[in-house]
Amino acid sequence: MEDEFVFITKISPEETYQKGLVRGIGDDAAVYSSSDQMEQVVCVDTMVEGVHFRRDTLSPYQIGKKGLAINVSDLAAMGAIPTYYLVSIAVPPSWTEEELTQLYKGMNELAETHRMDLIGGDTVSTNDVLVLTVTAIGLVERGKARYRDQAKAGDLIFLTGYAGTSAAGLDLLFQKGLHGPFSIEEQELVKAHQEPLPHVIEGRILSTANKRISLNDVSDGVASEANELAEASRAKFIIKSDKLPIHKAMHSYPKEKQLKYALFGGEDFVLIGTVPKEDAKDLEEEFHQIGLMFEIVGFVEEGEPGVFLLEENKMKKVEKNGYNHFKKRG
Amino acid sequence: MEDEFVFITKISPEETYQKGLVRGIGDDAAVYSSSDQMEQVVCVDTMVEGVHFRRDTLSPYQIGKKGLAINVSDLAAMGAIPTYYLVSIAVPPSWTEEELTQLYKGMNELAETHRMDLIGGDTVSTNDVLVLTVTAIGLVERGKARYRDQAKAGDLIFLTGYAGTSAAGLDLLFQKGLHGPFSIEEQELVKAHQEPLPHVIEGRILSTANKRISLNDVSDGVASEANELAEASRAKFIIKSDKLPIHKAMHSYPKEKQLKYALFGGEDFVLIGTVPKEDAKDLEEEFHQIGLMFEIVGFVEEGEPGVFLLEENKMKKVEKNGYNHFKKRG
Known part of the structure; x- marks a missing residue:
């Protein structure tokens, strides 16, 4: 460290x-x-x-x-x-x-x-x-603190780390108990639940960057936090299901389970936020240069505040604690 | 207010x-x-x-x-x-x-x-x-915060309010229940327990006064707080039993009971502190001018850190939670 x-x-x-x-x-x-x-x-x-x-x-x-x-x-x-x-x-x-x-x-x-x-x-x-x-x-x-209400149509949505690892680790703990046995890959999920590392460095890059950024930490799951950003910013958030960063230890899980953990899992303590499209590349480079994750997972549109999941051309409304209804994209 | x-x-x-x-x-x-x-x-x-x-x-x-x-x-x-x-x-x-x-x-x-x-x-x-x-x-x-370690031999010890009222009020509540009935005087004790008013104004006078002051609030009883001051300042505190300010509603109580409440009662949220003898008069006047209490209850001596009660020429060692032993004055 x-x-x-x-x-x-x-x-x-x-x-x-x-x-x-x-x-x-x-x-x-x-x-x-x-x-x-x-x-x-x-x-x-x-x-x-x-x-x-x-x-x-x-x-x-x-x-x-x-x-x-x-x-x-x-x-x-x-x-x-x-x-x-x-x-x-x-x-x-x-x-x-x-x-x-x-x-x-x-x-x-x-x-x-x-x-x-x-x-x-x-x-x-x-x-x-x-x-x-x-x-x-x-x-x-002074003046550099990041808030939730800065997202605007045209912005991109980013995550600074994997989504759903903590919840997946917790489920493993429930299944196998505190002492496992866990495979090497499972151990990473368990560790993500037991000893999550807050994204302080990531937050510092984002607060000192001279860009319009909205920011939240993923304590209650991507769905909940994205909804908070969308509500505070009065904007519509579209998350692309195939862009959500899923830890390799979860790649063998069924797609539906991966999504459940990623959207509704919580306690990942990565950051979620938005940045104007034209500024995203710079930030991405800055993060990647020092080995940090910066994953574009969606975009912001005009519209009723809320979060939608775009999956194989279909739009699903994502509430804080679950899916709501289906809606055709377009 | x-x-x-x-x-x-x-x-x-x-x-x-x-x-x-x-x-x-x-x-x-x-x-x-x-x-x-x-x-x-x-x-x-x-x-x-x-x-x-x-x-x-x-x-x-x-x-x-x-x-x-x-x-x-x-x-x-x-x-x-x-x-x-x-x-x-x-x-x-x-x-x-x-x-x-x-x-x-x-x-x-x-x-x-x-x-x-x-x-x-x-x-x-x-x-x-x-x-x-x-x-x-x-x-x-900056630099005006008051600490516990500023008492020196020759200082006087003061209280900014009555000692023991909260404990006396609590005992009344135990005896008679939340709704009494309580006499007018008893109501004052009960109120002192239920809705104590922190001595913020008193603290502000003491922090803005350009004097060497040690300070503590009476949350765990005068005995406990005076001991904290004495320990932090490495000094001997002498409290005169007949100088402890006792609320009039307690004047009919046996002397021993008054002292028990005052020294070991707690939750009075008045302030206890020390000030050089030559500065005490000024402070007292400043407090009294605006109708606030400032009661000199004892003095600080050289010696083993601790608190003593001076009562009819006898010295009693006062520990945080009770008397320890008797000792002849002088």
Whole structure:
């Protein structure tokens, strides 16, 4: 992961000192400096044991890592540089101290990758299930944050990684349990579910690029996130089914299953967005030069806000959680 | 509460525009501007139903209000201006939508008092008890945040309000239930428990005063917070038992009970701190001029870090959660 540091430094060498000095961590609140040049980005997410994660599919270490990853992905979707995080955790008696240590270790490992500092939190007791709430704070150059409402007719839709790998990995875990056995290819899917890597570098390229870009992270599946972009931008999104990037470990799956995972799977933490057609080539080259994925998966049209799947010349309306109805293209 | 606005404006007229414009709330993260002049202050607290609050002593409205108050009090203890908050909530089926609306209404009411904006959050399902996590963000002028480690021998110890009222109110609620009946005086104690008001104005006076001040909020009782100050400052704190400000509704209580509430009660959300002896008079006058409490309750000495209660010429060591042993003064 050392590459990420080098790359972020390349984008903006002044970022390291702009992060500022944190003080007061021993107090109930943390204090850190800010600047006129950068905007603050903040988000929070809660994971409930038995609802958002299960101990038979994730280790404590992975639960921690993922709890932070969800938030870092939200920052990445804004094009921000992750800087700090706070952890509030309600711990039931069913968790041992060692398991809790592992959970923090998982968070710490991802945090170090992004040079994030843990600056506060709250650990409390509960009688039932573990509830993990992470607040993440990032920085983005003034006016450079990326939002969902920037898509326009004529734009192309892109993805910065595979869609559906996390959901496919989860299904494998349900089938075979936490310890498998998994083939080498299956292991990649399982890993994508257990230890997803937020697309911070990708977000930074997209926020520092001087182009009109709408952006979202794929936390609830491509269908859901594309619908959010379409609604926020008041535009019609057309996704070409044969352009969705599907991990090679899923190539043997039936086409329908691949599509189900890709559109409705969620937790991939890749980025989805739009860019004007004339700017797509430049971005693609920039991504590919450093070995990152940038896949054009569709285009934006005038029309009622919504998402459609174009498959063998047929149009299917794609709602957030499933297909709605069929419609002839043209 | 309108007075608070006027007063905050008086302290620092540029605060309103420094708060900046919030954008991106529709996205998974919020973006807001920051400045070179102000430092960011952030804190998070979690309340678990059945552990930190009970529905037979607090209404949903009060649970919300208190959930935010705990965090605003942490900001007040740093001398910060509260600006934004984020709410993560795990909701079990036992809570109705109306109760949840009331909870948010309680938070909103306190937020409006301090002109705080809700800029994000996460609402998730859980099967057991409600878990409320609030992240609060504030601003303080660069270098003006107040910490715990500034006390020195010769300083005086102050409180900005009554000690023990919240605990006394809680005991009344346990005895008589949520709906009483309570005498007029008892109602004040009950209200102090159910709807405590964080001492933001007091914190602002103390952070903008050009004096060496250590500061903490009384969330876990005077004994616990004074011990934190003493430990952080490596100093010995002497509290005079007859100087602790006790609410008039508790004057009829036995002396021992008054002291128990005051020292070990918690959740009063007043501020405790230290100031050099020669600066105490100025501060006291500033507080009293606008009708705020500023009570000198003891002094700081050289010695092993710890807290002692001076009562009728006897010294009692006060640990965070109780008395330890007796010791003759002198």
